[in-house]
Amino acid sequence: MLEYKKEISLVLLRDTLRIRMIESRLAELYAEYEMRCPTHFSLGQEAVAVGVCHHLKKQELITSAHRSHAHYLAKGGSLKKMVAELYGKKTGCATGKGGSMHLIDLDAGFLGAVPIVGSTIPIGVGASFSAYLQGENKLSVIFFGDAATETGAFYESLNFAAIHKLPVVMICENNLYSVMSPLSVRRPEGIKLSNIPQGFGVQSFHADGSDLEEIYQTAGQAIEYARSGKGPVFVEYINYRWLEHCGPLSDTHLGFRTEEDVINGKKKDPVRNYKDKLLKAGILTDSEFSKWEKEIAEEIQEAISFAKESPFPEKEQLLEHLFAA
Amino acid sequence: MSRELKFVEALQEAQDLCLERDPSVYVMGLGVSDGAAMFGSTKGLVEKYGPKRILDMPVSENAMTGVALGSALTGMRPIMVHLRLEFAMLAMDQIVNQAAKWHYMFGGQASVPMVIRMVVGRGWGQGAQHSQSLHSWFAHVPGLKVVLPATAYDAKGLLISAIEDNNPVIFIEHRWLYNMTDKVPKGMYRVPLGKSNVLLKGNDVTIAASSYATIEALNAAKELEKEGISIEIIDIRTINPLDEEPLLESVKKTGRLIVADIGWKHAGFAGEIVSRVVEKVYQYLKEPPIRITLPDVPTPTTRALSNFYYPLPSDIVSAVKKLLGKAAESKPDIKPEDFLDVPYLEFRGPF
Numbered sequence A: 001m002l003e004y005k006k007e008i009s010l011v012l013l014r015d016t017l018r019i020r021m022i023e024s025r026l027a028e029l030y031a032e033y034e035m036r037c038p039t040h041f042s043l044g045q046e047a048v049a050v051g052v053c054h055h056l057k058k059q060e061l062i063t064s065a066h067r068s069h070a071h072y073l074a075k076g077g078s079l080k081k082m083v084a085e086l087y088g089k090k091t092g093c094a095t096g097k098g099g100s101m102h103l104i105d106l107d108a109g110f111l112g113a114v115p116i117v118g119s120t121i122p123i124g125v126g127a128s129f130s131a132y133l134q135g136e137n138k139l140s141v142i143f144f145g146d147a148a149t150e151t152g153a154f155y156e157s158l159n160f161a162a163i164h165k166l167p168v169v170m171i172c173e174n175n176l177y178s179v180m181s182p183l184s185v186r187r188p189e190g191i192k193l194s195n196i197p198q199g200f201g202v203q204s205f206h207a208d209g210s211d212l213e214e215i216y217q218t219a220g221q222a223i224e225y226a227r228s229g230k231g232p233v234f235v236e237y238i239n240y241r242w243l244e245h246c247g248p249l250s251d252t253h254l255g256f257r258t259e260e261d262v263i264n265g266k267k268k269d270p271v272r273n274y275k276d277k278l279l280k281a282g283i284l285t286d287s288e289f290s291k292w293e294k295e296i297a298e299e300i301q302e303a304i305s306f307a308k309e310s311p312f313p314e315k316e317q318l319l320e321h322l323f324a325a
Numbered sequence B: 001m002s003r004e005l006k007f008v009e010a011l012q013e014a015q016d017l018c019l020e021r022d023p024s025v026y027v028m029g030l031g032v033s034d035g036a037a038m039f040g041s042t043k044g045l046v047e048k049y050g051p052k053r054i055l056d057m058p059v060s061e062n063a064m065t066g067v068a069l070g071s072a073l074t075g076m077r078p079i080m081v082h083l084r085l086e087f088a089m090l091a092m093d094q095i096v097n098q099a100a101k102w103h104y105m106f107g108g109q110a111s112v113p114m115v116i117r118m119v120v121g122r123g124w125g126q127g128a129q130h131s132q133s134l135h136s137w138f139a140h141v142p143g144l145k146v147v148l149p150a151t152a153y154d155a156k157g158l159l160i161s162a163i164e165d166n167n168p169v170i171f172i173e174h175r176w177l178y179n180m181t182d183k184v185p186k187g188m189y190r191v192p193l194g195k196s197n198v199l200l201k202g203n204d205v206t207i208a209a210s211s212y213a214t215i216e217a218l219n220a221a222k223e224l225e226k227e228g229i230s231i232e233i234i235d236i237r238t239i240n241p242l243d244e245e246p247l248l249e250s251v252k253k254t255g256r257l258i259v260a261d262i263g264w265k266h267a268g269f270a271g272e273i274v275s276r277v278v279e280k281v282y283q284y285l286k287e288p289p290i291r292i293t294l295p296d297v298p299t300p301t302t303r304a305l306s307n308f309y310y311p312l313p314s315d316i317v318s319a320v321k322k323l324l325g326k327a328a329e330s331k332p333d334i335k336p337e338d339f340l341d342v343p344y345l346e347f348r349g350p351f
């Protein structure tokens, strides 16, 4: 229990709840067929983003991959601009040119997210390397899934970051699946992802990605380690994807996991479990929680109205932004 | 015996037949054995041939392409499948530096009987990294055969030929073709690689096209027929090696050329076709050829922009009229909110 800082526990829970509510609402609205872009929801996986980003300063950069909503939001990315981006509007965070798989919010220190698995790992290392070249120490945090540790880019990046002791924190969210492929077809049996970096002399951690406190504390240690100039760090968080890989529906009819598996996976609900814990400890009250829900629902509604009412980009923008001036 | 089959079913059947006949054939790719089975194109194969021959793999495209290549050099016939063409780009060393070169570079002692299937995405905001048609890139590399079927009949016949070929074959499938049907015979048959096809006979204008652009050309030709304009469509089913004879013969007859391509214009396949025609039958041309391609920018995600990014059959119709000196009709009034991001309105994916 984060006894020493009750207010932090409350903020962690509220921020996680916020992402949960945003993702739930967007998943509902996706069925209207107005958000017309492939969308990988973060439902069930909200807590890692919150626990990690809570340690970061605004100017410290993060990168992410295809499943990036939670990271973007936890880092302080604009909700309105994210929703508008999903609706393909001119006011979106990428002017509509990106969609859910290509979020960006430079004001919030969100360098960018792209859906080619593994590709933002070296890019995130590069974001820290630029500071190194300029004689500074600047943290860069890279979020990716378990499948990204199968790419060559991951190993090559880990090696390079280790050579130069770059302050890079690699956050690997292991949700057990790559689309529908279980770890068993992608890894030798018994391999723990968090053991891999040790071969490169890289410090690593392993933690429960559904337990907000554990996430927060491990991330704190990892980030401290990197900031202090000792080199890159790798953290493996185990969590669970609630919805289908891409889209707002269930995927149990596809045979790779059962309804029961998902029910079991949802038992490790980071929001509900932490809420119960804080209620029991007398840190949180039901009325406080309801108040949050109400506030967040209003914020979401505002963002959705903003997105829906925003204009589409004009035809002329098609040819804009090919080269930088 | 013919029956109607979808393009995707034709692909599945081609692989099934080859797997059955030849134990050295195997299929590998992310999700080839999962419940979605590569949009259905590998459906039922793992049940029939087991997970060793229908192999799911780590997200390690570069190394796995090398593994496929190594196995091809030593007796196997791999079919590698990518749900999006972009994922194959992680393996450009293995494809371009290695697979394309081993036969030539070692004086003909090695050969690489390997097929790499790649799906070109379109619609529902596939965006910059899930929609690229890079066939021109691959076609630029000597040593790679590059195949782009447009019909279910060709999909099956060409894929069988590709699997039986002793060279690396890049087999590019446009996502919007998957649900289109055609008469497809049962059992083994081959459509030879490196042969263009006169898909429609006509006299006024030649349209050279491949993949989904061929379908758009057919749609345009149907429109034009109503006005008494007769189109000849040359379906360039294999863009490397390129069979130019039917194309040149056609242009000699019509004197007018349009190339419709699913890729970008600059330094692309459409330019290659125009060059061949200009080099070889220049004197028959009555008008400068027209290329109908994507504009040279990445694919935007929002449909408000992608609506103006992809050419439409009406663009082909206008180009034909221009070549014939007829009044161009007014452009269709496309709005940003129109749903041009689906092959047909009820289509709900998967994309």
Ligand SMILES: Cc1ncc(C[n+]2csc(CCOP(=O)(O)OP(=O)(O)O)c2C)c(N)n1
Pocket (backbone or CB within 6 Å): A066, A067, A115, A116, A117, A118, A144, A145, A146, A147, A148, A175, A177, A178, A179, A241, A245, B030, B059, B061, B087, B090
């Ligand atoms: C290089 C590459 N190969 C394949 C894909 C297709 N793909 C998209 S997401 C994904 C699985 C990613 O799994 P993971 O990294 O564990 O993240 P998760 O989806 O579980 O959050 C795959 C294989 C891709 N986007 N990029």
